[in-house]
Amino acid sequence: MTTRWTRKDLLGLRELSADEINFILDTADAFKQVGTREIKKVPSLRGKTLVNFFVEPSTRTRTSFELAALRLSADVINISATTSSLTKGETLKDTARNLEALHADIFVLRHGSAGAPQFLANRLKASVINAGDGAHEHPTQALLDLYTIREKRRQIAGLHVAIVGDILFSRVARSNIFGLLKLGARVTLVGPSTLVPREFEKLGVEISHKIDEVLPKADVVNLLRIQHERQRREYFPGIGEYIRFFGLTKERAKLLKADCLIMHPGPINRGVEIDSEVADGLHSVILNQVTNGLAVRMAVLYLCGGISA
Amino acid sequence: MTTRWTRKDLLGLRELSADEINFILDTADAFKQVGTREIKKVPSLRGKTLVNFFVEPSTRTRTSFELAALRLSADVINISATTSSLTKGETLKDTARNLEALHADIFVLRHGSAGAPQFLANRLKASVINAGDGAHEHPTQALLDLYTIREKRRQIAGLHVAIVGDILFSRVARSNIFGLLKLGARVTLVGPSTLVPREFEKLGVEISHKIDEVLPKADVVNLLRIQHERQRREYFPGIGEYIRFFGLTKERAKLLKADCLIMHPGPINRGVEIDSEVADGLHSVILNQVTNGLAVRMAVLYLCGGISA
Amino acid sequence: MTTRWTRKDLLGLRELSADEINFILDTADAFKQVGTREIKKVPSLRGKTLVNFFVEPSTRTRTSFELAALRLSADVINISATTSSLTKGETLKDTARNLEALHADIFVLRHGSAGAPQFLANRLKASVINAGDGAHEHPTQALLDLYTIREKRRQIAGLHVAIVGDILFSRVARSNIFGLLKLGARVTLVGPSTLVPREFEKLGVEISHKIDEVLPKADVVNLLRIQHERQRREYFPGIGEYIRFFGLTKERAKLLKADCLIMHPGPINRGVEIDSEVADGLHSVILNQVTNGLAVRMAVLYLCGGISA
Numbered sequence: 001m002t003t004r005w006t007r008k009d010l011l012g013l014r015e016l017s018a019d020e021i022n023f024i025l026d027t028a029d030a031f032k033q034v035g036t037r038e039i040k041k042v043p044s045l046r047g048k049t050l051v052n053f054f055v056e057p058s059t060r061t062r063t064s065f066e067l068a069a070l071r072l073s074a075d076v077i078n079i080s081a082t083t084s085s086l087t088k089g090e091t092l093k094d095t096a097r098n099l100e101a102l103h104a105d106i107f108v109l110r111h112g113s114a115g116a117p118q119f120l121a122n123r124l125k126a127s128v129i130n131a132g133d134g135a136h137e138h139p140t141q142a143l144l145d146l147y148t149i150r151e152k153r154r155q156i157a158g159l160h161v162a163i164v165g166d167i168l169f170s171r172v173a174r175s176n177i178f179g180l181l182k183l184g185a186r187v188t189l190v191g192p193s194t195l196v197p198r199e200f201e202k203l204g205v206e207i208s209h210k211i212d213e214v215l216p217k218a219d220v221v222n223l224l225r226i227q228h229e230r231q232r233r234e235y236f237p238g239i240g241e242y243i244r245f246f247g248l249t250k251e252r253a254k255l256l257k258a259d260c261l262i263m264h265p266g267p268i269n270r271g272v273e274i275d276s277e278v279a280d281g282l283h284s285v286i287l288n289q290v291t292n293g294l295a296v297r298m299a300v301l302y303l304c305g306g307i308s309a
Numbered sequence: 310m311t312t313r314w315t316r317k318d319l320l321g322l323r324e325l326s327a328d329e330i331n332f333i334l335d336t337a338d339a340f341k342q343v344g345t346r347e348i349k350k351v352p353s354l355r356g357k358t359l360v361n362f363f364v365e366p367s368t369r370t371r372t373s374f375e376l377a378a379l380r381l382s383a384d385v386i387n388i389s390a391t392t393s394s395l396t397k398g399e400t401l402k403d404t405a406r407n408l409e410a411l412h413a414d415i416f417v418l419r420h421g422s423a424g425a426p427q428f429l430a431n432r433l434k435a436s437v438i439n440a441g442d443g444a445h446e447h448p449t450q451a452l453l454d455l456y457t458i459r460e461k462r463r464q465i466a467g468l469h470v471a472i473v474g475d476i477l478f479s480r481v482a483r484s485n486i487f488g489l490l491k492l493g494a495r496v497t498l499v500g501p502s503t504l505v506p507r508e509f510e511k512l513g514v515e516i517s518h519k520i521d522e523v524l525p526k527a528d529v530v531n532l533l534r535i536q537h538e539r540q541r542r543e544y545f546p547g548i549g550e551y552i553r554f555f556g557l558t559k560e561r562a563k564l565l566k567a568d569c570l571i572m573h574p575g576p577i578n579r580g581v582e583i584d585s586e587v588a589d590g591l592h593s594v595i596l597n598q599v600t601n602g603l604a605v606r607m608a609v610l611y612l613c614g615g616i617s618a
Numbered sequence: 619m620t621t622r623w624t625r626k627d628l629l630g631l632r633e634l635s636a637d638e639i640n641f642i643l644d645t646a647d648a649f650k651q652v653g654t655r656e657i658k659k660v661p662s663l664r665g666k667t668l669v670n671f672f673v674e675p676s677t678r679t680r681t682s683f684e685l686a687a688l689r690l691s692a693d694v695i696n697i698s699a700t701t702s703s704l705t706k707g708e709t710l711k712d713t714a715r716n717l718e719a720l721h722a723d724i725f726v727l728r729h730g731s732a733g734a735p736q737f738l739a740n741r742l743k744a745s746v747i748n749a750g751d752g753a754h755e756h757p758t759q760a761l762l763d764l765y766t767i768r769e770k771r772r773q774i775a776g777l778h779v780a781i782v783g784d785i786l787f788s789r790v791a792r793s794n795i796f797g798l799l800k801l802g803a804r805v806t807l808v809g810p811s812t813l814v815p816r817e818f819e820k821l822g823v824e825i826s827h828k829i830d831e832v833l834p835k836a837d838v839v840n841l842l843r844i845q846h847e848r849q850r851r852e853y854f855p856g857i858g859e860y861i862r863f864f865g866l867t868k869e870r871a872k873l874l875k876a877d878c879l880i881m882h883p884g885p886i887n888r889g890v891e892i893d894s895e896v897a898d899g900l901h902s903v904i905l906n907q908v909t910n911g912l913a914v915r916m917a918v919l920y921l922c923g924g925i926s927a
Contacts, residue, residue, distance in 0.1 A: 035412050037356075038356065039354045039355055039356030040357075040358075041355070041356050041667070046657055047655075047657035047658045047659050048658075048878075049658075049688070050683060058403075059388055060407055063386055063388065063408070063411060064359075066386055067358060067384070067411055067412075070358070070384040075685070075688040077681055077683065077684055077685065079677055089883035090884075090886070091888070094884075094885060094888075095888060097905060098365075098678055098884060098885075098905070098908050099681070100905075101906075101908035101909045101913055102681060102682060102685055102908060103653050103658065103685075103907040103909070104685075104914065105889075118336060129884070204728065205742075206361065266399075266403075266404060266407060267399035267403060267404070267407075268399070270400070270403075287406060287407070287410040288410075290407050290410035290411060291410045291411065291412070292412075292413055294412065298325065299692065344721055346665070347665065348664055348665035349665045349666075349667075350664070350665050368697055368713075369716055371718070372695055372697065372720065373720060375695055376667060376693070376695065376720055376721075376722075377665070379693040399771045438668065526692060575708075575712075575716060576708035576712060576713075576716075577708070577712065579709070579712075596716070596719040597719075599716050599719035599720060600720065600721070602720075603720055603721065
């Protein structure tokens with residue numbers, strides 16, 4: 001592979017080539033080794049400053065980026081919406097330009113509005129990493145999902161991946177769809193028709209409203225979190241209904257191939273998307289995803305941070 | 310002494326031997342020296358990650374652990390209840406397993422439920438340090454109290470220690486009782502009968518409801534914070550009443566032995582548990598406790614962190 | 619210049635000599651170079667601990683101090699009012715003495731009450747840096763303003779500086795007035811008579827209620843943020859009125875000298891104090907101020923931290 005990384009930002013997987021995605025995953029391989037050493041730090045970003053700018057709260061993604069940056073020896077500043085000047089009526093652009101004027105090198109942005117990271121990336125010399133923007137993309141989540149699949153199954157091309165749940169509002173689903181298709185997987189979206197509308201077929205995926213038909217054929221089942229907060233009432237019949245038709249119960253888990261991988265971006269709702277025992281069972285790679293997220297984020301920060309330097 | 314440290318967790322003093330407690334205090338002696346140097350950092354935990362996971366808020370304990378970890382060159386991640394995924398309905402266990410999957414090496418946990426640290430310690434390879442769990446234990450607070458007494462009086466065996474106030478709901482009192490008795494002190498609990506019930510005698514302590522009889526005989530008086538929030542109305546007659554019967558007023562301070570030590574875990578309510586001048590007077594070692602807390606927590610993190618490695 | 623720095627605290631510009639102010643600005647020059655290096659850290663405060671203690675929230679000032687401290691290799695602990703023991707009824711003095719007992723070396727304090735930093739400075743061996751106290755002073759903001767003017771215009775003596783807006787309630791205005799006059803500038807305060815009362819003339823400044831008469835003569839125009847929250851209704855006619863009489867509109871910007879500098883402490887209200895295009899235009903040095911704030915705060919922490927050591 002002769003790809004070299006040329007982007008200062010990571011905004012989404014839609015715009016990346018398969019080569020670029022593979023290059024990130026290969027770089028993550030190297031950083032995963034660092035996590036097994038006695039001293040888990042490398043000096044790659046020493047003297048650089050990363051700003052974790054989370055306008056929507058998230059413990060796990062914020063923590064993962066913070067740890068990744070600390071492992072790379074960067075300094076980390078955490079800013080959350082409630083404590084930021086945004087509450088004084090300042091615009092996102094002004095806040096970002098001010099932080100850039102403080103010589104921040106990398107912004108990790110989580111924001112409720114689709115496109116907010118792109119908006120910043122166009123205006124700042126610093127790197128902008130999208131940590132989830134509205135219902136648009138969550139590229140590092142999809143990259144860690146791809147990394148985990150590749151690690152367990154050696155290659156992604158030809159695998160059949162089912163993504164189950166609230167597709168319509170899911171940035172995780174969107175980023176996964178783009179990444180999986182680019183790397184040659186077959187993707188089936190599964191869920192009630194209100195949450196998995198036919199329009200998605202245009203992206204190149206299949207649609208199913210019957211999980212029991214899909215489970216026996218899937219190499220990977222990626223269960224999305226049922227996020228009540230972001231779903232309007234009319235899309236969603238109720239938790240009991242959801243479990244009955246789409247929950248990965250112990251009964252349904254019997255339909256899975258022996259080597260099928262169960263994934264979930266977390267935090268899991270035990271007993272809703274997935275039965276508690278299944279979540280902790282042999283198919284599950286949910287905690288591997290978390291560990292791999294650190295390596296993937298180290299790779300992304302290292303690559304993008306190297307360009308903005 | 311031939312004791313070596315073999316525990317990955319510090320959950321309470323009840324389960325520790327006198328040798329183990331003394332070993333922590335001796336280790337703290339070495340770390341206290343570090344605090345007097347020009348450069349107060351040692352590389353003992355370099356590359357390790359400590360997660361300060363405070364489900365109940367606490368500035369001083371969190372800050373003390375954070376500073377202790379920074380002095381040991383660890384990386385520190387702070388997570389508080391309000392910002393954590395717990396608010397999304399995730400269980401404590403799942404949050405912890407996720408943080409462990411991020412290669413966190415040490416968890417410092419404050420939690421409203423007695424036993425939460427034990428629950429985590431059983432399930433994680435990482436070290437778990439109890440920073441206060443419900444009304445159960447607060448071992449590092451008791452260790453710093455023991456350290457301060459030993460530092461000022463050379464040895465603890467044979468000393469008479471009075472613990473005054475809300476014993477019934479106090480994890481500080483419980484950890485102190487276990488530690489003091491193991492090291493050979495005589496302990497008298499003082500307070501209204503609703504807050505200092507007779508059952509405590511089974512632990513091997515004496516009970517008194519008359520502070521004026523105890524003060525002249527005590528070598529150490531440890532005043533607990535009156536914590537309105539955790540006390541139900543029926544246990545507690547009112548602040549004025551409490552001061553009148555149990556407050557360490559200027560008048561009562563005259564009853565103290567010349568070398569009696571006054572301790573308080575803080576934050577103090579000036580004019581309630583203790584008169585403001587007495588708090589700042591010659592008997593008081595309250596600020597020594599704070600300084601020693603740093604050394605004791607460095608010792609605990611160093612010892613437990615060394616086992617989990 | 620033979621001045622050496624002898625203060626452990628920076629509480630305000632009123633008490634500083636011109637030599638002391640210039641010494642800080644010269645020290646900041648050296649630190650500004652550090653910000654242009656590949657590795658932006660120097661070991662000056664390695665092993666020291668800075669506590670950012672913000673009883674009033676502020677993203678930008680807190681972040682600037684945090685970054686400045688990290689660049690000097692200090693450890694930083696952030697404490698905000700809502701998470702601090704202050705909510706448990708502890709006094710400011712007790713909180714500070716406890717943090718000092720933890721060997722914190724430098725306190726950066728933002729507080730709603732004028733004089734709070736002085737109160738602490740008198741009681742602590744540690745350094746206290748005022749990051750804004752009520753309507754009293756905000757010395758590092760004024761120092762970065764002075765630094766920016768000096769950088770752009772080589773010297774401050776003889777320049778005519780207009781400060782526009784809410785002078786009555788502004789700690790930024792007060793610190794700027796003291797600093798500018800000591801360094802030989804001419805100062806005109808501009809705003810409605812309710813916010814710019816005649817008493818200010820006693821400080822040695824001029825007063826104007828007509829911005830259009832001042833703009834053509836000014837070398838620097840420093841626009842203060844209109845802070846609704848701190849202004850009582852009777853002082854203030856309404857935003858529309860304010861813009862009409864005192865806003866730096868595109869039309870008014872035509873009155874400026876070609877080399878006039880436009881400053882603002884941020885966060886700016888685009889379209890209120892200043893037109894959006896003017897804020898981003900050639901006169902504006904607003905983002906330079908932010909960058910210079912880092913260098914100035916590094917200088918202040920370095921100088922005061924060196925004394926408290």
